[in-house]
Amino acid sequence: MNQDLMIRLFRSIEGNKEDDVVKVATLIIEDEKKRGHDKLADKLKMILEKNISVNQTFRNELRKILPNGIIIPTNKRNNFPLAITVERDELRHEMVLPLDIEEKIRRIEKEYAAKERLAHHGLKYRQKILIYGASGCGKSMSAERIAWNLGLPFLKVRFDVIISSFLGETASNLTKLFDSIKNYPCVLLFDEFDIVAKTRLNSQDVGEMHRVVNMLLTLLEEYNSQGILIATTNIENSLDQALFRRFDDIIEIPKPSLEEIIRLTKMTLESIEKSKNIDWSSLFKQMLGFSAALVVKIANDAAKFAVISNDRILEQYHIENSLNENLLYAK
Ligand SMILES: Nc1ncnc2c1ncn2[C@@H]1O[C@H](COP(=O)(O)OP(=O)(O)OP(=O)(O)O)[C@@H](O)[C@H]1O
Numbered sequence: 001m002n003q004d005l006m007i008r009l010f011r012s013i014e015g016n017k018e019d020d021v022v023k024v025a026t027l028i029i030e031d032e033k034k035r036g037h038d039k040l041a042d043k044l045k046m047i048l049e050k051n052i053s054v055n056q057t058f059r060n061e062l063r064k065i066l067p068n069g070i071i072i073p074t075n076k077r078n079n080f081p082l083a084i085t086v087e088r089d090e091l092r093h094e095m096v097l098p099l100d101i102e103e104k105i106r107r108i109e110k111e112y113a114a115k116e117r118l119a120h121h122g123l124k125y126r127q128k129i130l131i132y133g134a135s136g137c138g139k140s141m142s143a144e145r146i147a148w149n150l151g152l153p154f155l156k157v158r159f160d161v162i163i164s165s166f167l168g169e170t171a172s173n174l175t176k177l178f179d180s181i182k183n184y185p186c187v188l189l190f191d192e193f194d195i196v197a198k199t200r201l202n203s204q205d206v207g208e209m210h211r212v213v214n215m216l217l218t219l220l221e222e223y224n225s226q227g228i229l230i231a232t233t234n235i236e237n238s239l240d241q242a243l244f245r246r247f248d249d250i251i252e253i254p255k256p257s258l259e260e261i262i263r264l265t266k267m268t269l270e271s272i273e274k275s276k277n278i279d280w281s282s283l284f285k286q287m288l289g290f291s292a293a294l295v296v297k298i299a300n301d302a303a304k305f306a307v308i309s310n311d312r313i314l315e316q317y318h319i320e321n322s323l324n325e326n327l328l329y330a331k
């Protein structure tokens with residue numbers, strides 16, 4: 001067979017090691033090797049391995065999650081799905097938020113729950129949400145929590161797969177993805193949205209990125225699916241103002257206040273026995289300005305110190321050690 005045809009054929013092979021088609025492909029590779037076509041054999045082997053290892057995980061994933069026959073589209077280059085799902089029991093949802101932010105998020109959930117009633121009056125629930133704020137304050141987690149509370153499937157857009165070096169393909173991937181979930185109620189998360197939505201004023205974002213941002217503007221404008229679209233970013237300044245306007249709600253999650261630091265620590269250390277001699281207030285004060293993620297990490301690390309210590313009780317020095325160790329993450 002012509003080498004180019006053979007390569008094309010191999011690129012289209014899907015499956016896992018046990019599938020007949022993969023077994024036959026392996027035999028062909030061996031045969032080519034015996035004939036002295038080492039270069040071709042190596043190339044075919046590389047294509048086959050790539051197709052059956054990485055792709056397979058994602059393919060199974062997407063078949064599993066869309067029971068109503070909707071298939072998440074894949075990219076042209078290596079057939080990876082443009083979005084992945086997170087199973088319900090893996091969704092993070094126990095959050096500590098300032099009251100006003102908690103209320104804003106609840107409002108999104110309440111409007112979704114009442115979407116039929118709203119529609120009856122010609123009103124539309126908050127559907128396109130932008131969440132921004134410093135790293136580790138719960139932006140991605142908020143999206144998961146909304147899906148969890150509403151019992152909606154959770155889909156996370158894979159920018160690494162969507163963004164293509166081929167002209168026009170990024171925009172067409174985005175369109176394909178939006179089309180595919182038009183009738184599929186879910187929370188669609190565009191995590192770290194700025195990757196694709198960099199301002200059009202940025203001198204580096206010429207050509208293709210302009211097209212992509214324009215396409216995104218149109219898609220957001222027309223987005224009218226059954227679910228909720230959530231985009232997150234931690235650099236709101238670099239987002240195109242035109243994109244900002246397309247969202248129904250924009251929420252900034254701040255770093256935790258003293259009160260939230262206390263709640264985060266309590267929540268994380270709930271199951272740990274604590275010494276009565278801990279000077280909590282001085283410890284909490286030292287964590288002011290830290291992200292929620294860092295507060296949780298400090299408490300978790302301290303809990304681990306306590307659990308592996310002899311008397312298994314959390315002491316002041318466990319938290320102090322953990323705090324000092326984690327200081328390098330605090331900015
Ligand atoms: N508000 C919060 N309440 C409880 N835990 C939180 C909160 N925010 C962050 N965490 C903890 O920090 C971890 C990281 O949170 P998350 O991934 O949502 O951060 P993020 O804001 O999306 O950060 P990044 O900008 O780096 O993506 C969570 O898994 C959780 O343990």
Ligand SMILES: [Mg+2]
Nearest residue numbers: 139140191232
């Ligand atoms: Mg995040």
